[in-house]
Amino acid sequence: MSSALRFGIAPAVTATTAPPIPKAREWATSYLASNPELPLLDLSQGVPGDPPDETVLAALAKASSDPRSAKYGSILGEIELREALAEEFNVQYGVGSSSSSSGRKSSKLSAQDIGITTGCNMAFLVLVMALCPPSTSSVLLPLPAYFNHSMVMTMQSVKPLYIPCEPESGFRPSISAARDHLETAKGQSEGSTRPRMICLVTPNNPTGAVYSPRELEDWYDLAKEFEVALVLDETYRDFVDGPPHHLFDREDWRETLVSLGSFSKGYRIPGHRLGSIVASPDLLRHLATVCDCMQICAPRPPQIALASLLPSLRVSLTASSVALQSRHRLFTEIITSIPGWQVVSQGGFYAYVAFPEDYKTASSALGRKRKSLGSEDVAKVLSLQCGVLTLPGSFFCPSGEELEALEGAGTEQLREDKWLRFAIANVDDEAVRQLGPRLHKMNGIMGFGEEVVVVDD
Amino acid sequence: MSSALRFGIAPAVTATTAPPIPKAREWATSYLASNPELPLLDLSQGVPGDPPDETVLAALAKASSDPRSAKYGSILGEIELREALAEEFNVQYGVGSSSSSSGRKSSKLSAQDIGITTGCNMAFLVLVMALCPPSTSSVLLPLPAYFNHSMVMTMQSVKPLYIPCEPESGFRPSISAARDHLETAKGQSEGSTRPRMICLVTPNNPTGAVYSPRELEDWYDLAKEFEVALVLDETYRDFVDGPPHHLFDREDWRETLVSLGSFSKGYRIPGHRLGSIVASPDLLRHLATVCDCMQICAPRPPQIALASLLPSLRVSLTASSVALQSRHRLFTEIITSIPGWQVVSQGGFYAYVAFPEDYKTASSALGRKRKSLGSEDVAKVLSLQCGVLTLPGSFFCPSGEELEALEGAGTEQLREDKWLRFAIANVDDEAVRQLGPRLHKMNGIMGFGEEVVVVDD
The missing domain is CATH 3.40.640.10 (Type I PLP-dependent aspartate aminotransferase-like (Major domain))
Known part of the structure; x- marks a missing residue:
């Protein structure tokens, strides 16, 4: 099969970031392929967990x-x-x-x-x-x-x-x-x-x-x-x-x-x-x-x-919304119970969660020579090793020069790249409860709370 | 209700021709609203007349x-x-x-x-x-x-x-x-x-x-x-x-x-x-x-x-294709039997048909002061008065300056704007047969074959 194209692609299209969801799906596929004892908790793409009425x-x-x-x-x-x-x-x-x-x-x-x-x-x-x-x-x-x-x-x-x-x-x-x-x-x-x-x-x-x-x-x-x-x-x-x-x-x-x-x-x-x-x-x-x-x-x-059907579905919409708000509260309870994790904002389908600051330098625990971990690294480890699929904050921010060029309040913190998006609406309360042990496991893998070993390149 | 917008529309969008199908649909609506004795024959938008398998x-x-x-x-x-x-x-x-x-x-x-x-x-x-x-x-x-x-x-x-x-x-x-x-x-x-x-x-x-x-x-x-x-x-x-x-x-x-x-x-x-x-x-x-x-x-x-299902539908595809080819032949037979009408090309879903040359100057019969009728005029009369909905050739050609600027063989003929598109696949053989009397009626309305009266503006 030949691979070259004899015609060009519009520069604006080649400059556009590739769709990020397939990347997260690949992590899920890898996790599932390794025959994990724990089911995958998919809190990535915003997909209602409940079936339609x-x-x-x-x-x-x-x-x-x-x-x-x-x-x-x-x-x-x-x-x-x-x-x-x-x-x-x-x-x-x-x-x-x-x-x-x-x-x-x-x-x-x-x-x-x-x-x-x-x-x-x-x-x-x-x-x-x-x-x-x-x-x-x-x-x-x-x-x-x-x-x-x-x-x-x-x-x-x-x-x-x-x-x-x-x-x-x-x-x-x-x-x-x-x-x-x-x-x-x-x-x-x-x-x-x-x-x-x-x-x-x-x-x-x-x-x-x-x-x-x-x-x-x-x-x-x-x-x-x-x-x-x-x-x-x-x-x-x-x-x-x-x-x-x-x-x-x-x-x-x-x-x-x-x-x-x-x-x-x-x-x-x-x-x-x-x-x-x-x-x-x-x-x-x-x-x-x-x-x-x-x-x-x-x-x-x-x-x-x-x-x-629309008028008849109002009751169902309200019920979903109430259930979701209760799930948000449960989620906050669970996250707050895990050392170093913090719910920064939440509402609608999502919660934006800061992972422990220590993770940024705890990479020695992964056996890799890295000084700092970004949200994509953390999301990947969390999915591959703990079966929790989220989207990294980096998917929602420009990177490289575009990020460097940003100005104004909040810019420095965005550069810290320390958040994960959890799609709460994808799962039921039981799955939210299962997040507890998974994030504890994650802390263990990342050597959270242990002495930080900074590895030089 | 306020009608102005405080923001602008992109010039490339305002310059784009409005969707033409709704215009044809309006003719159909007008025809149906006038309580015609004859059912509408819709050969406009290319829609398969048969239901799915x-x-x-x-x-x-x-x-x-x-x-x-x-x-x-x-x-x-x-x-x-x-x-x-x-x-x-x-x-x-x-x-x-x-x-x-x-x-x-x-x-x-x-x-x-x-x-x-x-x-x-x-x-x-x-x-x-x-x-x-x-x-x-x-x-x-x-x-x-x-x-x-x-x-x-x-x-x-x-x-x-x-x-x-x-x-x-x-x-x-x-x-x-x-x-x-x-x-x-x-x-x-x-x-x-x-x-x-x-x-x-x-x-x-x-x-x-x-x-x-x-x-x-x-x-x-x-x-x-x-x-x-x-x-x-x-x-x-x-x-x-x-x-x-x-x-x-x-x-x-x-x-x-x-x-x-x-x-x-x-x-x-x-x-x-x-x-x-x-x-x-x-x-x-x-x-x-x-x-x-x-x-x-x-x-x-x-x-x-x-x-x-796809492999199992091959038989149905072939049957549709054979039926459509036979309908094309029937269509040609019918059109050829109407004085002044001519099938210029046909295949797939469509036939491109020239209406009588006389129509171009026969507008006196419509009681309107016009010297020349284009395909849109003819399509409109054909739908409103004869209940036959087609798309005018003008829908498939640029107009105005863009048309004037065209060069090359075929350009002059395109400017004559004398064709209608019939979507043959929309209807059954019986409807194709009904086209005969409808087009005869159209010839009558347009004064086809009568002495041409050119009305000056």
């Missing part, structure tokens, strides 16, 4: 075997699903129940404000393609950042303006740091990149940080002031208490706000691939052009299956 | 209701489907059954040569993103061209180098015209666009033209000589007699060839969204990066459902 599975079977679902659908989704989803959002966000500042009741969301995509990654990519011309655009993103968002930046030749977050603030991005970026960009000459959007993920991936409705008001005002889009990735919206924000009650929200969502987490059907975009119909019209070239339509059977 | 529907129901399918899958697809599809291609193309020019048996396709995408539009877009840096790339495309391909060109700021085709040649692109483009580009200075691929759709959309294996050998040699990718969109491959080409038997095919495919037409499941890419593993590695950002994975249930 029985009613959802039954409806999926029905819709999938209906020849009518096998035909093409509308570019922006089945109208029935868009209507149903608008109603869900009106309920969840309490749209129209409060009066806006002008004293008028705000208008409710309708199907015309909603587009359906083949997952939320697609929703984000479509939006970047529609709003950010390559080579002349920048986007504000808190750091740590969801890796696929960072990858899209490189792939689309859009400059990420990272806002490093401090663990002490629970990884909340500083609005004044964002303002500085926007002010600086405003003062710059033509030819430099122009900010087009602020992208916030709340509840956050990877840190689990949940931004309050009050904070989001401030971010909205900032975006509006600088005439950039405020893009909220609300994939994990079903796992917060109360309305995630009140921005849909603003009369002018359609001028500035775009809210992205997913059916993967709340309804637990990532393999069926459905996401959503809430935006002005004026924007959706342009997004439809991109979507037509990308998906023609999102897969129809899950759209048809869910359209009539 | 019963075994496929049953497998879809099973896979969709299996909680395991609800989890994420591999970025480039289920390994079982990739293996099964490789085997299907090996059989269909007879890979490895003939000896290559070097006398060695060529190697068969394997799962490593195959990626699964959320439909073939995505496959094409992913490829353009991976191979064509915006603003510095060009792509050779025969004209008429599939509208989503042209839209991707504009959206990605890639210059289309159109090769206008002549109806007399059955809309076959001239290889010497393509060579001229490539030679010209080679002689151009830095800073101009560089050709990255030749994209051929065979059987063609919209013209139905089927390029012979011999012709495709020549295209391959041309692409190889100029070090551009030869991208074959083989969405309609299941509707040709015998192997579509022998390029997979070339020892070096992976250096130059990329073959795109779809499950939408052969397996009749467009609503489930599955496409495929056959390419070098060295290319697929980069495509995986783009796919991760776009789809994470293609919908899993249809992948899982089809993986074990």
Whole structure:
């Protein structure tokens, strides 16, 4: 088999980080291949551990075997699903129940404000393609950042303006740091990149940080002031208490706000691939052009299956959210009981956890000549030797020169690269309890608490 | 509801033609709303008229209701489907059954040569993103061209180098015209666009033209000589007699060839969204990066459902193909019987049909002041007044300045804009027969054969 290509690959694509999940999967495969006595605890990719509701599975079977679902659908989704989803959002966000500042009741969301995509990654990519011309655009993103968002930046030749977050603030991005970026960009000459959007993920991936409705008001005002889009990735919206924000009650929200969502987490059907975009119909019209070239339509059977079920699934969503919050508490209890480990922030699907500082220099215990271990080393040892699959913090941060060039509060700590992301929602309480002995074992392997031996190269 | 956006839309997206299918759907809606006595004959979007096989529907129901399918899958697809599809291609193309020019048996396709995408539009877009840096790339495309391909060109700021085709040649692109483009580009200075691929759709959309294996050998040699990718969109491959080409038997095919495919037409499941890419593993590695950002994975249930079924569906594919060929003959018989109508080319899902020359000046019959009717006018009248939904040739050609700027053989004829695309595979033989009276009626409405009245504005 010949290996060379006679044509070239676009430099922006070769410069993009390779997908990180397969790397974690390889560790899992290696662990499983070594016939471990302990089952693998997979807390890596954010995948709901519970199966979809029985009613959802039954409806999926029905819709999938209906020849009518096998035909093409509308570019922006089945109208029935868009209507149903608008109603869900009106309920969840309490749209129209409060009066806006002008004293008028705000208008409710309708199907015309909603587009359906083949997952939320697609929703984000479509939006970047529609709003950010390559080579002349920048986007504000808190750091740590969801890796696929960072990858899209490189792939689309859009400059990420990272806002490093401090663990002490629970990884909340500083609005004044964002303002500085926007002010600086405003003062710059033509030819430099122009900010087009602020992208916030709340509840956050990877840190689990949940931004309050009050904070989001401030971010909205900032975006509006600088005439950039405020893009909220609300994939994990079903796992917060109360309305995630009140921005849909603003009369002018359609001028500035775009809210992205997913059916993967709340309804637990990532393999069926459905996401959503809430935006002005004026924007959706342009997004439809991109979507037509990308998906023609999102897969129809899950759209048809869910359209009539959504209201009946509210109880299940709430139950999942309550169970997950209780699991978060259990998780904190377990982690806190392990010497040197610390939960730095948590919420939604994830907990962001600091492994013991000692690990950074405890590498002699691994029989390798290394002075310092980063999060990827630690995640690898934890998976290969203890059967606990997590994602290292390094997957959510730029590396090398890009990391060195970062400025601002939180930057130094990000460079310390000492966190792991645990996807709590992937597993049940029993699995969380099993983490205790596994992390104790890890401490043993890493020689935690023993005298530190620094090995020179 | 406020309508303005405080942020801008990327110029490349606003410049992209709006999706054309919804326009045709509006005509259909208007026709149906006027309570016609005759049912709508929908020969517009290429949608298989027959339902999927019963075994496929049953497998879809099973896979969709299996909680395991609800989890994420591999970025480039289920390994079982990739293996099964490789085997299907090996059989269909007879890979490895003939000896290559070097006398060695060529190697068969394997799962490593195959990626699964959320439909073939995505496959094409992913490829353009991976191979064509915006603003510095060009792509050779025969004209008429599939509208989503042209839209991707504009959206990605890639210059289309159109090769206008002549109806007399059955809309076959001239290889010497393509060579001229490539030679010209080679002689151009830095800073101009560089050709990255030749994209051929065979059987063609919209013209139905089927390029012979011999012709495709020549295209391959041309692409190889100029070090551009030869991208074959083989969405309609299941509707040709015998192997579509022998390029997979070339020892070096992976250096130059990329073959795109779809499950939408052969397996009749467009609503489930599955496409495929056959390419070098060295290319697929980069495509995986783009796919991760776009789809994470293609919908899993249809992948899982089809993986074990493919060999059993060969009989059904052949039967569909035979039935479609017979329907093409019937269609020609019907069209030929209508004064002034002519089938110019046909194959795969489509027939490209010239409406009567007289229509171009027969607009007085419509009670409107127009001197000349284009294909969109004719398609609209045909749908609104006769209940026959087709797509106008104008959907597959650039318009305005871009059309004026075209050069070469076939250009003048393309400007005449006198064709309609009929999607033969959408309907059964009975519907094809019903076309007869409908087109007769159309001739009546258009005053065909009557004295032409030219109305001055």
